[in-house]
Amino acid sequence: MRTCESLRRSLSAGECDQILASLYALDGADSSLAAARARALRVVEEFQAAFSPADDTAAALFSGPGRTEIGGNHTDHQHGRVLCGSVDLDMISCAAPNGLNVIRIISEGYPALEVELDQLLPRPEERNTSAALVRGVAAKIQELGYKVGGFDAWATSSVLSGSGLSSSAAYEVLVGNILNHFFCEGALTPIQIAKIGQYAENVYFGKPCGLMDQMGSSVGGAVAIDFADPAAPVVRKVDYDFSKSGHALCIVDTGSCHADLTDDYAEITQEMGAVAAHFGKQVLRDVPEEQFRAEIPSLRVRCGDRAVLRALHFYDDDRRAVEEADALEAGDFERFLALVNASGISSSLHLQNTWSIADPKQQAIPLALAVGRELLDGTGAIRVHGGGFAGTIQAFVPVEKLTAFKSGMEKLLGPGMCHILHIRPQGGCVILA
Template identity: 75%
Template structure:
């Protein structure tokens, strides 16, 4: 059992350095470990300032990481395969039971939110708020039969806003792990916690998301998911240590906005669905690729060329997502990089989600990709990240080219736009319990 004072003393003494290094110092440097140690200590100090430490006999640290899509761009909504992974940016919380029937969470920079456990039905006024996510996670845990009790938590986050790293999933996984530790006796596994997070986001928050974000955050490392049955996806943790790849993961913010892109995203789903409907199916996963290819001449007339190209992307990127995971498990990082590059090319040429037809003068992603390819000089890999049309790109950059790559991208896009991340081996977790 750790009091705030005891935990601070241990952090300062380096007692937990090995645990922190495994999450936050994946580049192996002392500077990264020092930053992680100070961040953890600051979270504990902030908890003690916001809440009354004398009321909490035992505090613990929890982490809910952001996630990155690695393979399978826009394949999940067609019941296909994806490859995703947790990253070393996260939501970090110091939390403790409060002996009350209320959850109180103070996120850095925001007012403290309170969720009464006496009523866990969805509330319309809470839709699209953090309170809805907390209430939804608690409600599902209660529905599963676990006796709930309140806790206090202070949360800080370095998950980049608008980066496609899914801060909402990180938050859901964080809250799920806190409840699992304090109320469920650790009985919930990472997949269950991910599903609870999706339930909260779908039913309480009001966003009809899939399960990739929560799985990537909760399971940790590289995660292969087969969405043949979205209600019960097949999840496999891919065994590969990215710290030995000789490459760093870069997420580059192009400075372009995701605003007003709803129609662009909807068109992808609609057009892929139209191709599937030609075969009296709802999803491309249920249409044999050979049947699709034989019908391309008639599909061009019925659905249009862009729909055909997007269906081609689905079949090829669905296959690549599986092959990427297999290459990693073989330790064949060179083949993995080839597949990532092929996915990026297909997203640009077939899926066509690197710029919006509604604003053709804005092509920040193609420009950033072109600049990145020049900087990589045939090494590494680069692709659009996430939903596309605007936002971020992803690159796997050889360590010996990392500083030149970052400097070059930031010369084009602005200081602080290139973020060097790592695929961390652990998902949502009790960091120090």
């Protein structure tokens, strides 16, 4: 058991340097390690200042990372396959049990949050709020047979807002790990914590998301997931060290807004669902590809050409996600890059989620992809990132072209819009306890 003071001493003495270097892909420079150590120390100090815990209160330091989609664009909601990974941007928190029946969280830059645990049913007034996520995570853990209790936490986040890196999943995974550590004796697995987070987001927050975001954040590293049975997804950690690929992962913010895109996202699932319904099924995963292709002439009439194209994308990208994971495990990074590029072309031409027909003058993603492709000049890979229509793109950039790529993208989009990230090997975790 560590108190806040022993956490501070251990961090200051460098006892946590190895895990910090692993979590944040540090290059070994004293300055980068010192910055990570200072951030962790500040979290502990802010927790002490905010909550004034007793000197003997057990405390711990936690991390919930953001995630990036690597392969399988819009395949999960059709019970397909994806490839995702946790990144070195995270939410970090110092937390401790408070002996009360309330969870109190202060997230830097946001109002303080209090969630009483005496009644854990969903509350309509909390929908679309952080309180709903906290209540939902606690409710599901209690439903699994654990006695949850109150805790205090102070948290800060480096997960980019609106970047498609899923700050909500990072938050759910962070809260899940805190409750798991203090009240479940660490019995919950990363996969269970991911499912708990999805439940909170679906039932309490009110967002019908798939499980990819939470799984990518919770499990860590590159993760291949098969959603044939969403209640029991098959999860495979992919054994590949991205730091040895000679490429950097860039997430580029195009500056376009996600607002008012609900209909665009919904139409993808509706149109894929309409194609599946033609065969008496609910999702495309249950429709054999050869049957779909044989019926394309009829589907054009019944569902429309765009629905057919989007179904084509599903089958191709579902297959590519598996091939990408296999290429990585075989150490064939050039094959992996070719598949990422193919996925990007399919998203643009078949899935058609790079711009919204509601505002055709706004085509920031296609423009950024065009400029990025010119900067890469036949190397690396580039694609839309996440849901699409607005937001971010993803690129794997050769390290020798990284400076020029970042400069070129920020000349187009503005300073600070190209973020250099790393796939980190560890998902949600206890950093120090």
